[in-house]
Amino acid sequence: MSSAPPTPLPARRVRSAPRRATRDPRWARWLLTGIALAFLAFFLVLPLVVVFAQAFSKGGAYFLATIREPDALSAIRLTLLTVAIVVPANVVFGIAAAWAIAKFRFPGKSLLTTLIDLPFAVSPVISGLVYVLIFGAQGWIGPWLIDHNVRIIFAVPGIVLATAFVTFPFVARELIPLMQSQGTDEEYSAITLGASGWQTFWRVTLPNIRWGLFYGVILCNARAMGEFGAVSVVSGHIRGETNTMPLHVEILYNEYNIAGAFAVASLLALLAIATLVIKSVIEWRQKGTA
Amino acid sequence: MAKLQDYTPGATDAPFQAARALHSRSILPGFGLSLGFTLAYLGLIVLVPLSAAFLKTAGMSWHDFVAAVASPRVVAAYRLSFGASLAAGTVNMVFGLIVAWVLVRYSFPGKRIIDALVDLPFALPTAVAGIALTSLYAPNGWVGRWLAPLGIKVAFTWTGVFVALTFIGLPFVVRTVQPVLQELEPEIEEAASTLGANRLQTITRVLLPELAPSLLTGFALAFARALGEYGSVVFISGNMPMKTEIVPLLIITKLEQYDYRGATAIAVVMLVSSFVLLLLINLLQKWSRRHQSI
Numbered sequence: 001m002s003s004a005p006p007t008p009l010p011a012r013r014v015r016s017a018p019r020r021a022t023r024d025p026r027w028a029r030w031l032l033t034g035i036a037l038a039f040l041a042f043f044l045v046l047p048l049v050v051v052f053a054q055a056f057s058k059g060g061a062y063f064l065a066t067i068r069e070p071d072a073l074s075a076i077r078l079t080l081l082t083v084a085i086v087v088p089a090n091v092v093f094g095i096a097a098a099w100a101i102a103k104f105r106f107p108g109k110s111l112l113t114t115l116i117d118l119p120f121a122v123s124p125v126i127s128g129l130v131y132v133l134i135f136g137a138q139g140w141i142g143p144w145l146i147d148h149n150v151r152i153i154f155a156v157p158g159i160v161l162a163t164a165f166v167t168f169p170f171v172a173r174e175l176i177p178l179m180q181s182q183g184t185d186e187e188y189s190a191i192t193l194g195a196s197g198w199q200t201f202w203r204v205t206l207p208n209i210r211w212g213l214f215y216g217v218i219l220c221n222a223r224a225m226g227e228f229g230a231v232s233v234v235s236g237h238i239r240g241e242t243n244t245m246p247l248h249v250e251i252l253y254n255e256y257n258i259a260g261a262f263a264v265a266s267l268l269a270l271l272a273i274a275t276l277v278i279k280s281v282i283e284w285r286q287k288g289t290a
Numbered sequence: 291m292a293k294l295q296d297y298t299p300g301a302t303d304a305p306f307q308a309a310r311a312l313h314s315r316s317i318l319p320g321f322g323l324s325l326g327f328t329l330a331y332l333g334l335i336v337l338v339p340l341s342a343a344f345l346k347t348a349g350m351s352w353h354d355f356v357a358a359v360a361s362p363r364v365v366a367a368y369r370l371s372f373g374a375s376l377a378a379g380t381v382n383m384v385f386g387l388i389v390a391w392v393l394v395r396y397s398f399p400g401k402r403i404i405d406a407l408v409d410l411p412f413a414l415p416t417a418v419a420g421i422a423l424t425s426l427y428a429p430n431g432w433v434g435r436w437l438a439p440l441g442i443k444v445a446f447t448w449t450g451v452f453v454a455l456t457f458i459g460l461p462f463v464v465r466t467v468q469p470v471l472q473e474l475e476p477e478i479e480e481a482a483s484t485l486g487a488n489r490l491q492t493i494t495r496v497l498l499p500e501l502a503p504s505l506l507t508g509f510a511l512a513f514a515r516a517l518g519e520y521g522s523v524v525f526i527s528g529n530m531p532m533k534t535e536i537v538p539l540l541i542i543t544k545l546e547q548y549d550y551r552g553a554t555a556i557a558v559v560m561l562v563s564s565f566v567l568l569l570l571i572n573l574l575q576k577w578s579r580r581h582q583s584i
Contacts, residue, residue: 040404040408043460047457097328100325116332125538184316191318233545250417272413
């Protein structure tokens with residue numbers, strides 16, 4: 001190779017031809033990158049920065065005082081309680097739905113998959129409204145509930161139900177394609193080798209889907225903690241009782257306590273950042289192993 | 291690996307019989323339990339509540355229904371919601387394509403962080419986005435301050451609604467176009483170039499038709515999300531009836547006035563629009579899958 005004096009020109013042409021075909025000129029690259037970064041800076045980075053800037057605009061002491069206020073603490077507690085009920089419920093549902101859809105054949109499967117995605121197509125406000133129509137004072141079983149002194153709307157159960165509706169598809173839609181792509185071979189082997197159904201699930205299926213499950217939980221959790229529209233309709237906005245964190249942000253903002261509103265908002269923004277970091281780590285991990 | 295430890299003596303010839311049996315009938319347990327639970331939970335949380343909206347409206351006379359869903363204030367809200375969602379979706383289609391292109395084709399420092407950041411509108415609670423955008427675009431805000439002398443008002447106008455909806459829909463086009471662009475083989479661009487197309491012709495005649503289904507899907511998803519969006523819009527829009535009142539807000543207003551029927555009738559109109567969109571999106575995705583497999 002090295003001894004032969006090749007004619008350098010044609011060799012270079014051959015090598016650079018495909019590059020030129022799929023590569024944009026330098027000015028185009030700079031221009032497009034510039035446009036993309038400017039667009040993202042305006043629409044993503046600035047809003048995120050302004051949250052933290054405003055949260056600390058009255059100093060760290062004010063920030064701490066705002067989030068330690070009894071109403072703020074009760075909002076945080078209620079948000080955590082809601083998540084603690086909704087996320088496990090949707091995890092159990094997501095696993096059951098994915099097991100049925102990915103491991104078995106039955107008629108109406110694609111209809112079922114579409115129905116599971118339905119809550120994503122519904123406005124959060126309508127998600128809250130439909131529960132008011134059932135459990136509200138004028139609703140289907142509202143009068144019965146009042147007679148028996150059970151409160152669902154303008155109380156914690158309503159908040160939990162509305163949040164469950166809004167976050168309904170998250171775990172299932174992560175798990176269904178994942179379990180479909182993994183097929184049923186490993187479960188078949190486990191069963192034929194004498195494992196029981198639950199043993200197969202805990203020792204074979206669950207380890208296989210754990211990252212997808214984790215991913216779904218993270219997304220479900222972020223949406224459950226941050227849900228505003230649906231919860232706003234069913235909560236009744238009772239301070240210290242039925243106020244979740246996003247509703248508390250709204251109340252402080254409408255009282256012109258801007259620094260206070262952003263202080264609570266910054267906690268939710270931190271949650272969003274943590275969600276993105278965990279999500280990216282899982283994605284990079286999967287790319288690394290694939 | 292764990293499978294071997296679960297091996298039970300006496301089942302030695304079972305695998306072969308089982309393998310043959312697979313084609314006819316599944317040996318996996320739990321079908322009844324998992325499907326039963328799925329249907330029960332789906333029915334209780336989603337289907338029964340949604341049907342409540344339709345049943346409530348079915349109890350209205352046609353005349354009342356039309357009066358509720360076609361009054362001037364409601365029509366103004368439809369116009370705003372559909373118009374601003376369409377505009378935001380279109381802007382996202384253009385810029386989303388550019389962002390996806392830059393993220394797939396070019397390399398620059400911080401690319402991974404930028405890539406992760408694209409999902410921010412999915413992760414950031416809408417109320418937080420709402421107050422952040424309002425504070426940026428208010429006349430004394432970081433951005434509004436520079437626009438005010440130019441006579442451009444964003445917060446509390448149509449433009450404010452549009453900005454919020456653009457934020458909320460931003461990830462959709464990027465995330466639908468990105469994987470398709472990644473899968474696209476460089477050979478087709480090389481072929482176009484070999485056959486004498488210049489770069490612009492290659493992009494408009496070869497690449498864009500390939501990307502069209504995913505671009506449209508992303509647009510439709512962003513549009514559908516924008517139509518129902520509430521949290522990020524109510525703070526920045528100013529909520530003036532006939533001017534900056536979006537449909538979801540109007541539903542809440544009617545509820546607060548105890549006009550349950552009026553609220554539900556509008557909700558049914560929005561639900562039907564969403565379902566039509568969902569159907570369109572499903573068809574688009576089918577089309578784009580077929581498109582890719584060729």
